[in-house]
Amino acid sequence: xxxxxxxxxxxxxxxxxxxxxxxxxxxxxxxxxxxxxxxxxxxxxxxxxxxxxxxxxxxxxxxxxxxxxxxxxxxxxxxxxxxxxxxxxxxxxxxxxxxxxxxxxxxxxxxxxxxxxxxxxxxxxxxxxxxxxxxxxxxxxxxxxxxxxxxxxxxxxxxxxxxxxxxxxxxxxxxxxxxxxxxxxxxxxxxxxxxxxxxxxxxxxxxxxxxxxxxxxxxxxxxxxxxxxxxxx
Amino acid sequence: xxxxxxxxxxxxxxxxxxxxxxxxxxxxxxxxxxxxxxxxxxxxxxxxxxxxxxxxxxxxxxxxxxxxxxxxxxxxxxxxxxxxxxxxxxxxxxxxxxxxxxxxxxxxxxxxxxxxxxxxxxxxxxxxxxxxxxxxxxxxxxxxxxxxxxxxxxxxxxxxxxxxxxxxxxxxxxxxxxxxxxxxxxxxxxxxxxxxxxxxxxxxxxxxxxxxxxxxxxxxxxxxxxxxxxxxxxxxxxxxxxxxxxxxxxxxxxxxxxxxxxxxxxxxxxxxxxxxxxxxxxxxxxxxxxxxxxxxxxxxxxxxxxxxxxxxxxxxxxxxxxxxxxxxxxxxxxxxxxxxxxxxxxxxxxxxxxxxxxxxxxxxxxxxxxxxxxxxxxxxxxxxxxxxxxxxxxxxxxxxxxxxxxxxxxxxxxxxxxxxxxxxxxxxxxxxxxxxxxxxxxxxxxxxxxxxxxxxxxxxxxxxxxxxxxxxxxxxxxxxxxxxxxxxxxxxxxxxxxxxxxxxxxxxxxxxxxxxxxxxxxxxxxxx
Numbered sequence: 119x120x121x122x123x124x125x126x127x128x129x130x131x132x133x134x135x136x137x138x139x140x141x142x143x144x145x146x147x148x149x150x151x152x153x154x155x156x157x158x159x160x161x162x163x164x165x166x167x168x169x170x171x172x173x174x175x176x177x178x179x180x181x182x183x184x185x186x187x188x189x190x191x192x193x194x195x196x197x198x199x200x201x202x203x204x205x206x207x208x209x210x211x212x213x214x215x216x217x218x219x220x221x222x223x224x225x226x227x228x229x230x231x232x233x234x235x236x237x238x239x240x241x242x243x244x245x246x247x248x249x250x251x252x253x254x255x256x257x258x259x260x261x262x263x264x265x266x267x268x269x270x271x272x273x274x275x276x277x278x279x280x281x282x283x284x285x286x287x288x289x290x291x292x293x294x295x296x297x298x299x300x301x302x303x304x305x306x307x308x309x310x311x312x313x314x315x316x317x318x319x320x321x322x323x324x325x326x327x328x329x330x331x332x333x334x335x336x337x338x339x340x341x342x343x344x345x346x347x348x349x350x351x
Numbered sequence: 352x353x354x355x356x357x358x359x360x361x362x363x364x365x366x367x368x369x370x371x372x373x374x375x376x377x378x379x380x381x382x383x384x385x386x387x388x389x390x391x392x393x394x395x396x397x398x399x400x401x402x403x404x405x406x407x408x409x410x411x412x413x414x415x416x417x418x419x420x421x422x423x424x425x426x427x428x429x430x431x432x433x434x435x436x437x438x439x440x441x442x443x444x445x446x447x448x449x450x451x452x453x454x455x456x457x458x459x460x461x462x463x464x465x466x467x468x469x470x471x472x473x474x475x476x477x478x479x480x481x482x483x484x485x486x487x488x489x490x491x492x493x494x495x496x497x498x499x500x501x502x503x504x505x506x507x508x509x510x511x512x513x514x515x516x517x518x519x520x521x522x523x524x525x526x527x528x529x530x531x532x533x534x535x536x537x538x539x540x541x542x543x544x545x546x547x548x549x550x551x552x553x554x555x556x557x558x559x560x561x562x563x564x565x566x567x568x569x570x571x572x573x574x575x576x577x578x579x580x581x582x583x584x585x586x587x588x589x590x591x592x593x594x595x596x597x598x599x600x601x602x603x604x605x606x607x608x609x610x611x612x613x614x615x616x617x618x619x620x621x622x623x624x625x626x627x628x629x630x631x632x633x634x635x636x637x638x639x640x641x642x643x644x645x646x647x648x649x650x651x652x653x654x655x656x657x658x659x660x661x662x663x664x665x666x667x668x669x670x671x672x673x674x675x676x677x678x679x680x681x682x683x684x685x686x687x688x689x690x691x692x693x694x695x696x697x698x699x700x701x702x703x704x705x706x707x708x709x710x711x712x713x714x715x716x717x718x719x720x721x722x723x724x725x726x727x728x729x730x731x732x733x734x735x736x737x738x739x740x741x742x743x744x745x746x747x748x749x750x751x752x753x754x755x756x757x758x759x760x761x762x763x764x765x766x767x768x769x770x771x772x773x774x775x776x777x778x779x780x781x782x783x784x785x786x787x788x789x790x791x792x793x794x795x796x797x798x799x800x801x802x803x804x805x806x807x808x809x810x811x812x813x814x815x816x817x818x819x820x821x822x823x824x825x826x827x828x829x830x831x832x833x834x835x836x837x838x839x840x841x842x843x844x845x846x847x848x849x850x851x852x853x854x855x856x857x858x859x860x861x862x863x864x865x866x867x868x869x870x871x872x873x874x875x876x877x878x879x
Binding site for chain 1: 353354355357358361362365366369437438439441442443444445446447448449450610611612614615618
């Protein structure tokens with residue numbers, strides 16, 4: 119379970135995120151939507167422990183900054199950054215050791231195969247294209263075997279096969295009881311994945327819907343209904 | 352921690368493996384070895400010739416080092432800019448289940464390794480050149496590597512990991528350290544001005560009790576004095592204070608609660624550093640503070656041509672929006688250099704002393720400056736990264752010319768600034784002054800196009816060092832040929848004719864290089 123309570127983040131006098139609270143339960147997929155500059159990335163980075171903030175973030179009912187919480191938390195940043203001198207396989211091995219993850223060699227190999235990285239295992243971080251880096255970043259987050267996973271714009275740079283695979287992975291994680299939070303602009307891509315949706319604008323959550331509440335309403339319609347955009351289209 | 356150890360081990364191994372495959376690494380190793388041998392020989396000669404090898408002198412050298420290194424280190428830590436985290440570490444390390452203090456120590460390993468290296472050099476140099484006993488050398492190593500590293504590690508945790516003291520405290524600390532450094536420099540300058548400047552004076556300065564009792568920095572000097580010169584009250588008190596403060600700092604760092612609030616600053620610095628590094632790699636001169644605060648004016652430009660000419664007009668529009676137009680730090684440097692040449696010639700009465708040879712002074716200095724300094728990339732180099740440059744339907748030569756045209760205007764201004772003061776003082780004729788400016792423009796163009804040519808010729812085969820070497824070699828050949836033409840014409844006709852021959856030859860060689868290098872503008876992959 120991921121809990122965000124009264125999260126507030128200021129950059130100098132500018133309030134980037136103001137009093138944001140939400141919860142994504144075990145086995146649920148939450149999506150964080152909002153126009154550019156709405157504060158989505160700030161929330162994601164705060165949850166990942168990269169920013170100072172006021173308020174609280176809980177992972178499986180532990181403070182997010184606790185090492186025990188970090189052990190079960192996977193994070194895929196918007197812009198992946200690889201270690202220049204580590205191969206793809208060594209990135210996975212690093213994660214396995216850093217998190218003391220129970221992932222086996224066979225599972226790691228299978229993960230790389232799913233994202234078509236099995237023939238790139240010996241490539242160094244600085245030899246990878248942006249799309250490949252994104253795939254490695256996703257594989258590393260999955261190699262943790264997380265209970266809570268955060269994906270910031272995970273589909274950017276991925277090829278159609280990888281997007282399809284990622285969607286399948288998200289549904290598998292959900293069925294295993296993992297909490298998933300995805301921040302994205304690509305509404306079309308998360309249509310069949312979400313359980314709960316948080317729409318942000320100007321640093322605040324302006325709309326929350328569960329799939330039950332939304333019934334058959336289109337995700338785009340809901341989004342534009344709240345944010346008031348898209349009329350011209 | 353297992354993850355961090357694995358990360359270090361694999362990074363080092365893979366880097367070594369990769370380096371062994373690159374010819375540039377072997378070249379660099381040879382250069383470093385030669386450089387070390389050169390330094391070794393120079394110090395040996397200096398020590399054999401002079402009466403400099405006393406431990407007193409060594410302690411003074413170490414004291415200068417301490418005053419240069421420690422406050423600068425502490426300031427960088429207090430500003431949270433002393434440790435370098437890369438974006439990959441932000442991605443994979445900050446969110447991993449590793450204590451933020453351990454993450455700090457992981458980043459500090461680079462600093463501690465430098466301490467081991469410096470400690471080894473200090474101990475070996477002391478034993479070989481400065482009559483220090485083996486015990487003294489060992490104690491010095493122990494002190495510098497062990498205690499100094501403990502103090503540094505504690506300072507890192509105290510400055511980065513502190514989540515209780517407000518930001519104002521650290522800003523105050525930085526200001527206080529700058530003030531302290533300023534006061535020490537002012538005191539040293541006062542002594543140098545009021546008394547005869549000598550190494551003995553520095554020795555006297557650093558042996559003062561007031562200097563040795565300055566917290567941390569002075570106590571460090573006291574410890575070195577105790578090791579090499581034996582005990583006296585001040586060195587004993589200073590060393591004791593150093594050891595006690597190190598122990599207290601260690602204890603404070605150990606007990607301090609740190610949840611990783613510093614990750615935000617570290618992440619910001621990692622991004623800034625990455626950006627600066629990328630710019631440096633491309634040879635773009637960048638001052639982060641200025642870049643951040645740069646404001647652009649409103650401006651417009653009339654496009655008087657199409658195709659490749661559009662590149663020139665677009666650049667001109669960008670420069671017109673720039674508050675300093677096409678001018679920058681380089682213009683100020685040229686102004687300073689020109690004034691310096693003028694002043695030196697004036698005060699040394701070069702006009703009478705050098706006779707007809709005086710006309711070669713300014714071009715000689717200009718050639719030297721152009722040859723030695725590698726220059727910096729400006730807007731023209733960005734054209735090579737822009738796909739639209741390659742899509743413009745025009746010839747590569749024209750694209751190159753219009754992309755670099757403003758550089759020649761800039762060289763003309765710089766050339767006038769460097770040439771004019773010296774020419775006036777030396778009484779050089781207007782025609783020769785104009786030729787000197789022309790020569791400067793040719794030299795700068797030569798550097799620009801030959802750099803491009805080196806890129807085309809060897810690409811990334813020998814790394815950036817290799818490219819610089821090839822460029823310098825090509826430039827050297829061109830300057831040599833132009834110089835030979837000048838000598839021949841000078842002997843056969845007149846000095847002025849020699850000068851003209853040099854400019855013409857340099858211009859022709861530069862054009863040939865430019866024509867060959869224009870292939871860079873033919874297709875984008877030429878530089879990959």
